[in-house]
Amino acid sequence: MKKLNKPIRDEVPQQMPLRQSMAALTFALCTLGITGCSNISLKFKDPSVTYPPSPGSLEASGDKKYQAGDYPGAINDYGQLIERYPEIPRGYTRRSAAKGKLGLLKEALEDANMAIELGTNDAWAYNNHAVLLLRSSGASPKSLKEALESANKAIAIDSAIPTFYFNRAIIKYNMNDLNGAMTDHSRTLELDENYSDALRERGSLFAELGIVPSACADWKKASSLGDTRSTDYLQANSEVCKEE
Numbered sequence: 001m002k003k004l005n006k007p008i009r010d011e012v013p014q015q016m017p018l019r020q021s022m023a024a025l026t027f028a029l030c031t032l033g034i035t036g037c038s039n040i041s042l043k044f045k046d047p048s049v050t051y052p053p054s055p056g057s058l059e060a061s062g063d064k065k066y067q068a069g070d071y072p073g074a075i076n077d078y079g080q081l082i083e084r085y086p087e088i089p090r091g092y093t094r095r096s097a098a099k100g101k102l103g104l105l106k107e108a109l110e111d112a113n114m115a116i117e118l119g120t121n122d123a124w125a126y127n128n129h130a131v132l133l134l135r136s137s138g139a140s141p142k143s144l145k146e147a148l149e150s151a152n153k154a155i156a157i158d159s160a161i162p163t164f165y166f167n168r169a170i171i172k173y174n175m176n177d178l179n180g181a182m183t184d185h186s187r188t189l190e191l192d193e194n195y196s197d198a199l200r201e202r203g204s205l206f207a208e209l210g211i212v213p214s215a216c217a218d219w220k221k222a223s224s225l226g227d228t229r230s231t232d233y234l235q236a237n238s239e240v241c242k243e244e
Helices: 018-024 055-067 071-084 090-101 105-117 123-137 141-157 162-174 178-191 196-208 212-224 228-236 238-243
Strands: none
Touching: 055 071, 055 090, 071 090, 090 105, 090 123, 105 123, 123 141, 123 162, 141 162, 162 178, 162 196, 178 196, 196 212, 196 228, 212 228, 212 238, 228 238
């Protein structure tokens, strides 16, 4: 059987190098009504009195703007939430996601850190912290270790979100824990069999390990789902993968 085009880390096909891997890491805010985040709603009986916006109304307004791509507007609403209710960590978690979308990585990381310091139990806060840490600080051993700790915490809080396993797989890969990365990519796909990024990355890892049939199979499925990088990998190995 022919071999894939030298599947090692400094040649294509390969597991994404760190800077490209960080772009694959996913961070997002925990949106109300979708991921089951709790919402605080304060009700006032006297309609003649004007009260400041409740935490719930500020969150809802910020979430709506975030989902519409109005990240500056979302940051403004989350900023009001933080100013009025500084003890609620969700404001910092949400603002960190919006700032991250604008590329304000240092500020986003500061907000994620604050949410954790306040004792959040929001799994997305820890996921975002891991992603932002690596995007802003790079792949130093210290950053990778801290990112892994946050990724582990996110999964401990909510073990049903495939994105958390995918992100942890990328972190483990960059820590040279190939078995751990493979396990997490496979778990991602158990939770969502059409997670194309995980298919592509697991295929690359199979290629690196010399497991040709599995590499080709993952790339083929990812390509069928519209992943162009997997299509490129298949084209680079057309003769080998055609045999599988």
